[in-house]
Amino acid sequence: MKIAYLGTSAAEGIPALFCHCDVCKYARKYKGKNIRTRSQVLIDDTILIDFGPDTYMHSLQYDISLADIYHCLITHTHDDHLYLEDLRARRRSRANLDLGTPTLTVYGGRGVKKVLKPDDNGFVTKDKSIFYQPVYDYSPFYIEDKYEIIPISSIHNTTNPLVYVIRKDDSVFLYAHDTDVLSEESLLYLNLNNIRFDAISLDCTEGIKHIDYPGHMNFERMKIMCDLMRKYNLIDLNTKIIANHFSHNGLISYDDAVIKGNELGYIISYDGMILNI
Numbered sequence: 001m002k003i004a005y006l007g008t009s010a011a012e013g014i015p016a017l018f019c020h021c022d023v024c025k026y027a028r029k030y031k032g033k034n035i036r037t038r039s040q041v042l043i044d045d046t047i048l049i050d051f052g053p054d055t056y057m058h059s060l061q062y063d064i065s066l067a068d069i070y071h072c073l074i075t076h077t078h079d080d081h082l083y084l085e086d087l088r089a090r091r092r093s094r095a096n097l098d099l100g101t102p103t104l105t106v107y108g109g110r111g112v113k114k115v116l117k118p119d120d121n122g123f124v125t126k127d128k129s130i131f132y133q134p135v136y137d138y139s140p141f142y143i144e145d146k147y148e149i150i151p152i153s154s155i156h157n158t159t160n161p162l163v164y165v166i167r168k169d170d171s172v173f174l175y176a177h178d179t180d181v182l183s184e185e186s187l188l189y190l191n192l193n194n195i196r197f198d199a200i201s202l203d204c205t206e207g208i209k210h211i212d213y214p215g216h217m218n219f220e221r222m223k224i225m226c227d228l229m230r231k232y233n234l235i236d237l238n239t240k241i242i243a244n245h246f247s248h249n250g251l252i253s254y255d256d257a258v259i260k261g262n263e264l265g266y267i268i269s270y271d272g273m274i275l276n277i
């Protein structure tokens with residue numbers, strides 16, 4: 001499975017649109033991997049995860065023809081993960097799709113349904129170019145017969161937020177943003193279903209900042225989550241652990257995060273990173 005990290009930041013981007021903080025100043029000065037756009041990944045050039053406000057830029061930067069992507073999983077409705085105005089640009093008045101181009105299916109939980117407002121047949125646009133497919137916590141489904149997707153309840157402050165397990169043949173990937181440490185119920189579910197991850201992409205919104213609110217992780221909480229996942233036999237020494245979805249408020253630049261990642265055995269994500277598992 002090829003996992004392309006198109007964007008790797010939290011809602012504000014790094015540098016944030018309007019900011020004087022040290023992380024943003026550093027990113028503006030040194031650029032390169034210190035610049036992060038809003039989080040989005042593309043699996044095997046086939047399945048997009050999330051559709052944030054930098055999707056258009058990603059399509060230009062990485063030469064992705066969005067008209068030819070037919071599946072998009074949405075984790076939750078915060079604006080860095082679902083930017084409806086640009087998604088709706090697939091409708092006829094904005095897009096000229098070749099005759100017979102398949103519908104784009106957008107998958108998500110109850111919160112996503114509320115935002116997309118599909119008609120009684122599930123279509124989001126009158127010309128049927130976008131279809132909403134409801135998904136349910138702990139109810140696996142298939143995309144193109146070869147990707148098994150398991151939505152897992154995340155712990156995040158919005159309606160029915162989800163993280164996704166994606167399995168193709170022997171490769172198993174967890175995309176877990178934005179969430180706190182997953183519940184023991186979720187970890188037990190994965191354990192009972194004999195899931196062993198080749199790679200886990202964990203929320204590191206708050207970086208090295210100490211936090212006492214629920215809903216996101218930092219390096220400290222990532223370690224708690226990894227320890228729990230080991231306890232439930234979900235990861236082992238061969239599992240790649242990726243820290244991703246960084247906020248400038250996490251007080252760490254990419255350059256410094258790499259040093260931290262080396263200490264902890266984590267891969268630090270950056271825009272354009274390709275992971276093959």
Ligand SMILES: [Zn+2]
Nearest residue numbers: 010011080178
């Ligand atoms: Zn986010």
Ligand SMILES: [Zn+2]
Nearest residue numbers: 019021024248
């Ligand atoms: Zn900043």
Ligand SMILES: [Zn+2]
Nearest residue numbers: 076078156178
């Ligand atoms: Zn969020």
